[in-house]
Amino acid sequence: MKKLGFILSIILLVGVLAACGDDTSDSSTISEDKLVVGVTAGPHEQIVEVAAEVAAENGLDVEVKVFSDYVLPNSALSEGDLDTNSYQHGPFLDQFNEDHETDLVPVGKTILNPMGVYSETYESIEDLPDGAKFGLPNDPTNGGRALFILEEAGIITLEEGKEETASIYDIVDNPKNLEFIELDAAQIPNQLSEVDAAAINTNFALGAGINPKENSILLESTNSPYVNFIVVRAENENDPVIEKFVNAYQSDKVKAFIEEEFQGSVLASWDE
Incomplete structure (x- = not known):
């Protein structure tokens, strides 16, 4: 009986560990119908709100979370609290990955705040x-x-x-x-x-x-390395839902909004 109890205990422990492993692997899974997108307040927030309207027309629900600093949107993305973010240029992203040992990758150009x-x-x-x-x-x-x-x-x-x-x-x-x-x-x-x-x-x-x-x-032209990007975790780089959001952002409706709202102080960069 003691031997049987020991075996049952081992089986139970293995089951618990397997369940924990499953939870970890699911943390990077993105819903096919909804995205949580991090932005900083200001132009990035305004533009992603318009992109969310375009996405909704194509059956994708976009929840926008607004941050007041430049570190938290990447930390939240890395930790799985966001599915993607839109607020940073390439040099900033590279430095963040180096400093925090993260693996965040750009998947689509957004805007340039031209110097x-x-x-x-x-x-x-x-x-x-x-x-x-x-x-x-x-x-x-x-x-x-x-x-x-x-x-x-x-x-x-x-x-x-x-x-x-x-x-x-x-x-x-x-x-x-x-x-x-x-x-x-x-x-x-x-x-x-x-x-x-x-x-x-x-x-x-x-x-x-x-x-x-x-x-x-x-x-500054949109050939600048300081163009901003939509960013995701590396494991989600090729997810169809991410491509759907990128297409919504890089739409004619969003480009027209940028041109009308910002009058050249913000430039759409994805056609360059």
Whole structure:
């Protein structure tokens, strides 16, 4: 009897462990009829709400969860509390995966908040004179981004392979002999009159009453590595329901909303 009781106990324990294993494997399963999507407040939230309307027309229910910071949407996705999120560009995602040992992957382009070059004196980037003073954000991410924009426009040349991490020390050709003055990104709009031109993030430009589409002398293109993405866990990358949501986001209705609502301060990037 003791031997039989021991065997029954082992069988019960194995059953419990198997059930626990099943729960773990199911945690990454996505419903075919409903998606929980994480966004940050603002344009990403507004755009995904429109994408949700398109998805609903095709039988997919989208629940939108709004976050107030840039870490939690990825943490929640990694932990299975979200099915996907839409708020970040590639360099941010790569750094998050490296820092947190996660395996989150991009599955579709969304928007670009374009960085622009502005000047109170010159109407074109080509008009900048030899030795012009250029205001550059002093943080690595935005400084490198501004240099990439200048390289893409043919104003400077960067060391090969440094496009996403460039600093002024990676400039190998500077035909106009631009003098780069590194400034706090948030303060550049207030210091624009002190330089010949400067690179300004969209959020800081809009906050200063500067319209990127109308006032920039050079605007970042959607070829930028800083385009934003819809992101999922790697195991869900090829799920049909994810493809359905990506198609809803990348629809004509969403693109028309972006163009009308943001007037060039946010660009739809998936057709590029």
